[in-house]
Amino acid sequence: MKISIASAIKDFRPGLAPTLVVLVLLPLMVSLGFWQLARGHEKQLLLASYAERRVAEPISSVQLNDMADPAFRRVRLRGQFDAEHSVLLDNRMRDGKAGVELLQPFHDQASGLWLLLNRGWLPWPDRRTPPVFSTPEQPLNLDAWVYVAPGETFQLHADPTTTQWPRLLTALHPAAFWAELSRSGFAYQLRAEPGPGTYDTTWPVVAMGPEKHLGYAVQWFAMALALLALYLYLGWHNKKEKSNGRGHESTQRI
Incomplete structure (x- = not known):
């Protein structure tokens, strides 16, 4: 066995x-496969946390700032929208239809916090x-939940010379939004549950589920295996071709 293995290694060209x-x-494909896993x-942990917290009773808005991990927590609110500073998030598709998500500042009476509230898709x-959208003028009682994006969102900034409202953006960081308005606001977006003043509030938690990442991982590992198999085949096939070529040359000389 030792001789055959040594011979195979020797014949590998x-x-x-x-x-x-x-x-x-090969290392790149393998690393991409493990990254997808x-x-x-x-994503599995994220969805598990979401499922657990979304069925819990809403907390008071006063508790928000003291929470180390507010992601997906349900919150009970009472307050008013600021209709003058609306943001429309562009390129939001629903069932193959183009649309936007409407975000507006919401001043909560119980905590005194400014919150960036997503009223839904239109x-x-x-x-x-x-x-076309409208904004209720009277105080509202709303339930919402804290949305924390799974990873940093790529943001295309609007033209800094544009001061017109509503703003049309592809993404929005709450910290930058509050800084522009010179307000002290909550660090994360809240997404409204169905209720007064809301539009379509059915959001997917993640754009790509865990099963898709698993499928991509399998593809990367399969490509790595195919590349390795092709490499081994070429190594021994080249040796056989060289041997056959030398044998043919010897026959011609004779």
């Missing part, structure tokens, strides 16, 4: 170029006309 390609691509595990079929 893959060539310099394939070896360099494998040395670069890790992301899938993170359609925007014709971009030649602005989205």
Whole structure:
């Protein structure tokens, strides 16, 4: 057995170029596969936390600032919207339809906090006309939950010279929003539950579920295995071709 293994290793001649390609691509594919597995595990934990906290009783808004981990906590609110500073989050699709999400400052009476409240999704079929929405003027009782994005959101900033409201953005960081308004506000977005003054409030917690990350991991590992198999095949196939070539040359000389 030792002789056959040593002989196989001796006969292995893959060539310099394939070896360099494998040395670069194989570790990359394997690392991407494990990264996808890790992301899938993170999403599982996120969804488990969401499911547990979304069925709990709402907490008081006064407790928000003292919580180390407010993600997905339900909160009971009473206060008023600031209709003058509305933000529309663009490129939000629902069932294949284009639309926006409407975010507005909400001043909570119990805690005195300014909160960035997402009132839900509304359609925007014709971009030649602005989205149509209305804002209740009277104080409202609302239930909402704290949304913490799973990872840093890529943000396309609006034109800094634009002061017109409502603002059309692709993403919004609450800290930057409060700084612009010179207000002390809560650090995370809240998403309203169905109730007065809301639109479509059915959000997916994550854009990509754990099962998709698992599928991508399997694909990366499969490609890594296929690359390794091809590399081994070429290594021994090249040796056989060289041996056959030398045998053919010897026959011609005779």
